[in-house]
Amino acid sequence: MIEYITSYLKSDTTPGQAGNFLWAFIYILLIFLGLSVAVIAMNWLERKILAHMQVRLGPMRVGPHGLLQPIADAIKLLIKEDIMPSESDPFVFWTAPLIVVLTAFTVFIVVPFGPTHAVTDMNIGVLFMLGVSSLSVLGVVMAGWASNSHYPLMGALRSSAQMVSYEIAMGLAVISAVLMTSFNPSGTGTLSMIGIVQAQEAQSTWFIFKFFPLGLIAFFVFAVAMVAETNRAPFDLPEAESELTAGFHTEYSGFRWSLFFLAEYSAMIAVSSIAVTLWLGGWLRPFPHWLSGETWDLVFSLFPGLTFLAMAGLTFYSVARMPKHPYFRAQTMGLAGFGALLGLIGLVLFAPLVRDRVQDIYWFAAKVAGFMYLYIWYRGTFPRYRFDQLMKVGWKILLPIGLGVLIVTAILGIAL
Amino acid sequence: MQPVATTFFFYFLALVTVISGVLVITRRNPVHSALALILALLGQAGLYLMLYAPFVAGVQIILYAGGIMVLFLFVIMLVSIERAQKEEQFNNMWVVGVLAALVLGGLFTGVYVKGRDLFAGREIALPEQSNTQQIAVLLYGNYMFAFEIASLLLLVAIIGAVVMAKKRI
Numbered sequence: 001m002i003e004y005i006t007s008y009l010k011s012d013t014t015p016g017q018a019g020n021f022l023w024a025f026i027y028i029l030l031i032f033l034g035l036s037v038a039v040i041a042m043n044w045l046e047r048k049i050l051a052h053m054q055v056r057l058g059p060m061r062v063g064p065h066g067l068l069q070p071i072a073d074a075i076k077l078l079i080k081e082d083i084m085p086s087e088s089d090p091f092v093f094w095t096a097p098l099i100v101v102l103t104a105f106t107v108f109i110v111v112p113f114g115p116t117h118a119v120t121d122m123n124i125g126v127l128f129m130l131g132v133s134s135l136s137v138l139g140v141v142m143a144g145w146a147s148n149s150h151y152p153l154m155g156a157l158r159s160s161a162q163m164v165s166y167e168i169a170m171g172l173a174v175i176s177a178v179l180m181t182s183f184n185p186s187g188t189g190t191l192s193m194i195g196i197v198q199a200q201e202a203q204s205t206w207f208i209f210k211f212f213p214l215g216l217i218a219f220f221v222f223a224v225a226m227v228a229e230t231n232r233a234p235f236d237l238p239e240a241e242s243e244l245t246a247g248f249h250t251e252y253s254g255f256r257w258s259l260f261f262l263a264e265y266s267a268m269i270a271v272s273s274i275a276v277t278l279w280l281g282g283w284l285r286p287f288p289h290w291l292s293g294e295t296w297d298l299v300f301s302l303f304p305g306l307t308f309l310a311m312a313g314l315t316f317y318s319v320a321r322m323p324k325h326p327y328f329r330a331q332t333m334g335l336a337g338f339g340a341l342l343g344l345i346g347l348v349l350f351a352p353l354v355r356d357r358v359q360d361i362y363w364f365a366a367k368v369a370g371f372m373y374l375y376i377w378y379r380g381t382f383p384r385y386r387f388d389q390l391m392k393v394g395w396k397i398l399l400p401i402g403l404g405v406l407i408v409t410a411i412l413g414i415a416l
Numbered sequence: 417m418q419p420v421a422t423t424f425f426f427y428f429l430a431l432v433t434v435i436s437g438v439l440v441i442t443r444r445n446p447v448h449s450a451l452a453l454i455l456a457l458l459g460q461a462g463l464y465l466m467l468y469a470p471f472v473a474g475v476q477i478i479l480y481a482g483g484i485m486v487l488f489l490f491v492i493m494l495v496s497i498e499r500a501q502k503e504e505q506f507n508n509m510w511v512v513g514v515l516a517a518l519v520l521g522g523l524f525t526g527v528y529v530k531g532r533d534l535f536a537g538r539e540i541a542l543p544e545q546s547n548t549q550q551i552a553v554l555l556y557g558n559y560m561f562a563f564e565i566a567s568l569l570l571l572v573a574i575i576g577a578v579v580m581a582k583k584r585i
Contacts, residue, residue: 092451123548127474134482138454141486145447145493153493160490164483191471191548 014118014194027119031108039265043070046376053380064335065318080254085147088251092146097252097259100139104263107132107270112193114283114360125193126174129274130167133229136267137163140231140238140248143260147251155247158387159238162228165394166235170225172402176218176409177278180207183413197282204289206281211412218405219279221398223374226271228394230264232375234382237390272371273364280367283360301355304362308346315339426466433459446492454485471548 015023044059044067051058059066084093110125112118122128137160144156181199182189190196200206208215228235239247249260276282285300316339322332349358385393432455439452457480464473555563 089445089447092447122470124470124474127471127478131474131477131482134478137482137486138489141489141493142451145489156493157490160486164486167483188549 012116014116014121017121024119027117028109031111031119032105035105035108035266035269036262038269039262040070040074042265042268042372043073043261045372046379049373049376050380053377064322064331067335067338074258077254077258082254082256083251085149085251087148089146089148092142093251096139096143096146097256097263098139099142100136100263101259101266103132103136103139104266104270108266108273110193111270111273112197112277112282113364115194115198117283117361118194121192121194124191126178126191126196126274126278129193129270130171130174133267133270134163134167136263139263143252144248147248149251151244151246151250152248155238155240155244155250159231159248162231162235162237162390162394165391166225166228166398169221169394169398169402170229172399172406173218173222173225174274174278176214176402176406177207177222179406179409179413180210180215183416193277193282196277197284200281201284201288206279206284208279211409214405214409214412215279217401218409219275221402221405222275222279224393224398226275227375227378228390230268230271232264232268233379234384235390236384237387240384242384268372268375269368272368272375275371276364276367283364285359285363301359302350304355304358305346305349307362307366308342308349312339312343312346315342422466425462429459429462429466432456433463446495447489450485450488450492453488454481457481457485469547471551 015021015027047069048058048066059069062068062072084090107129109119110122110128112121140159140163141156144152144154144159147153178189178191178196180189180203181196184199184202190199203210206215208219231238237247238244239249241247244250249257252260285303287296291300315335319332319336319339322328322335348354436452436455436459440449440456443449443452457476461473461476461481464470464476
């Protein structure tokens with residue numbers, strides 16, 4: 001048994017390619033668990049960061065610094081009454097959140113957290129991700145229609161128009177990145193997620209810096225389109241709370257609403273991981289060629305542990321700053337325990353065997369986390385677009401830019 | 417990696433496609449019909465995957481299930497369902513329908529019975545890994561002209577739609 005596990009730890013393919021069902025299943029469970037933790041963390045971070053941007057404190061009551069707030073919210077949602085409007089279409093109303101959640105989680109089959117850390121490596125990886133995530137709009141449309149109410153229908157109409165418009169700009173940006181993978185001696189590109197990162201490694205540049213402003217412009221087009229695709233501010237017209245109460249999920253409550261919430265955040269992580277894979281070098285650490293060699297490898301492999309130690313340090317600083325009143329004793333001890341857990345994880349990550357194996361996942365997750373922060377930052381700073389402005393940005397600005405970048409990339413690729 | 421339970425998946429996907437195809441024409445509610453059609457298209461995408469054509473399957477999902485059907489739903493959602501359900505079907509063309517179904521059924525049965533002789537020796541092993549590249553070589557190499565003509569036709573259709581929809585351009 002132990003030999004079986006250690007032999008797998010040294011394998012150099014993904015479980016899907018090796019045809020190993022047990023490991024594929026474990027990977028799926030791990031990804032599901034990691035995503036759920038990430039969604040919970042994002043819930044807390046979004047409220048805290050937004051609050052600090054608006055000079056508020058944010059959640060402070062449940063647990064130290066409101067750390068237990070997401071868990072309290074989850075319990076509240078689970079035990080809340082589940083209401084279905086009497087005039088609704090029950091079957092469609094019931095399946096809509098399932099479709100949204102299924103599509104949001106299915107795309108993670110091909111996300112490459114490392115050269116071997118993916119459930120499987122598909123020949124059509126990017127196409128699969130774009131296709132399955134484009135199905136999520138169906139769930140939104142179904143939810144809006146089945147509620148049989150005005151605001152949800154308006155939200156669903158806006159959502160479908162918005163998704164169809166921005167998918168085109170998004171596709172063009174993706175094609176120009178896929179085109180860049182073919183600039184090698186054999187002249188053959190690839191759509192596989194792992195293959196795209198390996199192409200960036202072989203060309204020793206992230207595609208965001210390839211043909212200097214070109215890669216950056218394509219990345220910019222994708223970065224705008226992906227915010228629109230996930231219905232987040234400033235493109236959150238389908239659920240604009242000041243106009244449509246809550247848009248397409250106005251009539252949903254309790255557990256079904258929490259499924260929409262879960263799907264929204266995991267879709268955000270999914271599109272961010274497409275962006276990271278296509279333009280930011282996926283699991284590659286910064287400067288793999290410029291700062292190469294044994295010493296630099298060692299220095300960069302210490303980053304995961306150091307990050308967790310830094311988080312533990314921050315937690316202990318907060319422990320020291322907790323009020324000394326006996327009423328806060330339980331909270332202080334809980335926070336200290338959390339800090340100790342973070343420090344312990346950090347120490348485990350320094351072990352050489354773990355270090356080498358976890359590095360890729362760390363760099364991928366760190367880049368995705370950067371995007372997650374950007375999402376919160378956008379929400380804190382940008383006002384919402386009007387619908388005609390949204391259409392104008394999609395069709396008259398992003399689409400021509402995307403087409404232009406694609407054509408210039410193709411010309412440069414032939415010329416060089 | 418060797419494929420697993422091929423027959424099971426074939427019959428499963430075929431069943432999904434056929435049942436949802438029947439639902440498309442039997443549901444009175446147009447939104448339910450459209451949703452069944454999406455399921456049929458997804459089942460078809462699965463069949464393409466089983467034929468070692470992952471690219472075609474991916475394009476099927478993006479274009480039909482994710483793009484065209486969303487536009488379908490967009491239009492259908494604006495129809496008043498109560499009124500549409502009460503209306504009588506006005507095309508009494510069941511004679512032509514039965515005739516067409518018989519001809520098509522005869523064709524299918526013929527292919528099923530004599531299929532082995534019709535397509536003998538045409539079993540080409542298409543490696544899954546280079547499917548996308550092979551399609552690209554065919555589309556932009558051998559059939560470049562046909563491909564460009566088809567895209568020109570689509571362009572004409574787009575311009576025509578814009579001209580018809582807009583009063584002033």
